Amino acid sequence: MDIHAVNRMSYEEFLDVFGNIIEKCPLITAAVWSNHPFSSLNGIEERVYEFIDHLPPSGKEGILRCHPDLAGRELTSGSLTIESQQEQRQAGLTSLSTEERETLGLLNSQYKTKFGFPFVICAKMSDKYKIMEEMRSRLQNDPSQELLKGIEEVKKICHLRVQQLSNGVGLPTKL
Numbered sequence: 001m002d003i004h005a006v007n008r009m010s011y012e013e014f015l016d017v018f019g020n021i022i023e024k025c026p027l028i029t030a031a032v033w034s035n036h037p038f039s040s041l042n043g044i045e046e047r048v049y050e051f052i053d054h055l056p057p058s059g060k061e062g063i064l065r066c067h068p069d070l071a072g073r074e075l076t077s078g079s080l081t082i083e084s085q086q087e088q089r090q091a092g093l094t095s096l097s098t099e100e101r102e103t104l105g106l107l108n109s110q111y112k113t114k115f116g117f118p119f120v121i122c123a124k125m126s127d128k129y130k131i132m133e134e135m136r137s138r139l140q141n142d143p144s145q146e147l148l149k150g151i152e153e154v155k156k157i158c159h160l161r162v163q164q165l166s167n168g169v170g171l172p173t174k175l
């Protein structure tokens with residue numbers, strides 16, 4: 001998909017295609033539409049990042065809270081977005097041993113208790129071993145560091161989702 005095709009889209013089509021580039025935050029896509037026509041797909045990403053960077057800490061925390069736990073309840077119940085399901089599968093999180101699932105569950109809950117938002121990482125750039133290592137290491141951070149780190153990861157996830165769309169893979173937002 002090239003930028004001319006994007007600029008020919010109606011607002012509704014744009015939202016259908018780009019509505020989940022930030023997990024479960026279509027409001028951000030809707031806000032970014034105000035900047036159309038876009039100069040490039042990169043330009044869309046930049047507007048998204050600008051929007052996020054201007055949010056107060058509570059808004060950034062809200063974005064993190066829209067992300068499902070890794071190997072959590074939504075994965076087990078099949079209610080993940082298709083994007084998140086692909087990402088978690090690619091990182092090996094759909095084929096964990098019982099012990100690995102329990103360890104991840106424990107780390108997820110320790111993280112949420114400490115920071116008040118879920119642990120977020122770009123799963124496609126990682127694997128189950130690195131994810132658990134990162135969780136242990138990031139649990140030592142202070143909350144303001146972790147908010148920045150989580151948002152950095154959200155941007156990486158967004159970048160890969162936009163890349164996938166530009167490669168012509170249009171994704172519905174639900175399974």
Ligand SMILES: NC(=O)N[C@H]1NC(=O)NC1=O
Nearest residue numbers: 068084087120121122123
């Ligand atoms: N919690 C968390 O990191 N969730 C995610 N990461 C990712 O790559 N996709 C997600 O849904």
